[in-house]
Amino acid sequence: ETGVTQSPTHLIKTRGQQVTLRCSSQSGHNTVSWYQQALGQGPQFIFQYYREEENGRGNFPPRFSGLQFPNYSSELNVNALELDDSALYLCASSSWDTQYFGPGTRLTVL
Amino acid sequence: AQTVTQSQPEMSVQEAETVTLSCTYDTSESNYYLFWYKQPPSRQMILVIRQEAYKQQNATENRFSVNFQKAAKSFSLKISDSQLGDTAMYFCAFTDDFASGSARQLTFGSGTQLTVLP
Numbered sequence: 001e002t003g004v005t006q007s008p009t010h011l012i013k014t015r016g017q018q019v020t021l022r023c024s025s026q027s028g029h030n031t032v033s034w035y036q037q038a039l040g041q042g043p044q045f046i047f048q049y050y051r052e053e054e055n056g057r058g059n060f061p062p063r064f065s066g067l068q069f070p071n072y073s074s075e076l077n078v079n080a081l082e083l084d085d086s087a088l089y090l091c092a093s094s095s096w097d098t099q100y101f102g103p104g105t106r107l108t109v110l
Numbered sequence: 111a112q113t114v115t116q117s118q119p120e121m122s123v124q125e126a127e128t129v130t131l132s133c134t135y136d137t138s139e140s141n142y143y144l145f146w147y148k149q150p151p152s153r154q155m156i157l158v159i160r161q162e163a164y165k166q167q168n169a170t171e172n173r174f175s176v177n178f179q180k181a182a183k184s185f186s187l188k189i190s191d192s193q194l195g196d197t198a199m200y201f202c203a204f205t206d207d208f209a210s211g212s213a214r215q216l217t218f219g220s221g222t223q224l225t226v227l228p
Contacts, residue, residue, distance in 0.1 A: 033215065042114075042201055042218030043155070056215060088153060092216075097143045097162075097205065099216055101155035 002027055004093050004102035012108045013081050021076040021105045023091030031055070032074040033099060034066060037088040049074055081109045112137045114204050116219035123192045124227050130177075131187045131222045133202030139163075141207040144178065144185045145216070150198040158200070161185065192226045199223050 005024045013019050025032050031050045035043035045058035049068035063079040072093070078085055086109045092099035113136045123129035135144070146158040161169045161178050169176050173193075177186045189196055202219040 031214075035216075042203075042220050043216070045215040045217070048215060058215065090155060092155075094214070097207075097214065098145070098157065098160055099205075100157060101147075103152070103154045106153075 004091060004100055006089075006091050006102040006105050008105060009103070010106045010108075012110065014110050015081055015083060017081050018077065018079045019081060019107060021078075021089050021091075021107070023074045023076070023093075023102055025072045025074070025091075025093030026100055029093035029095045029100075030072050031094045032068055032072065033092045033094070034074070034076045035090040035092065036060070037090055037104075039087070043090055046076070078107075083109050085109050112139075112142075112204050112206070112217045114202050114217050114219040116202055116222050118222045119220070120223045120225070122225045122227055123189075125192055125194060127192055128188060128190045129192055129224065131189075131200050131202075131224065133185045133187070133219055135183050135185065135202070135204050137183070137204065137206070139206045143205050143207070144176075145203045145205075146174070146176070146185075146187045147201045147203060147218075148196075148198040149201065149221075150195075155201070159187065189224075194226050194228060197224060197226045 033048040034046040037043040047057040048055045052068045065077045068074045088104045090104045091102045115134045142163045144161045159171045173190045199221045203216045
């Protein structure tokens with residue numbers, strides 16, 4: 001059974017640019033959630049996708065957007081990058097109440 | 111809104127000893143799920159243990175067990191026979207019960223950095 005995978009591992013962007021992060025869910029899981037984890041803090045919920053529809057959103061601005069595809073993989077897009085967007089971005093997949101995380105993408109905004 | 115509080119930013123324990131990490135939470139829900147995740151320096155968030163609030167029996171997974179006190183809204187993690195590989199940041203997390211069409215987001219505490227000393 002393949003676990004949750006994320007790409008890329010690391011990414012460096014400059015302020016104002018746009019970025020796309022990718023996530024492949026665990027086999028059999030139809031729900032994907034995205035979290036932002038700033039250094040030294042717990043993860044914060046960005047949004048969740050269930051069967052290709054956004055199913056809920058945390059306190060993040062509209063420049064954070066996403067997609068889920070028919071195979072349940074997902075993308076997180078961030079437009080107009082700001083310095084404070086520098087963080088570890090975690091993707092988690094689930095089929096019921098337990099979320100399983102990928103290894104994360106470290107985004108640095110200069 | 112649900113909140114999760116971990117009041118111990120750092121803890122250390124000698125190898126083979128037992129350590130307990132504390133977590134309290136606040137919710138008005140009657141049914142929910144609680145989790146402990148560990149995050150080693152590799153950054154991968156790994157599920158340690160899961161507890162369903164409607165089950166009175168405390169969850170156990172090998173050397174890991176919880177003390178779930180629903181009335182006190184307390185959910186502590188006990189690690190027995192600590193090993194060097196247990197060194198990691200430990201996060202307590204909460205999610206409410208499944209409701210059709212609603213997001214079951216995880217709310218995390220701020221974490222406890224556990225160091226196992228040789």
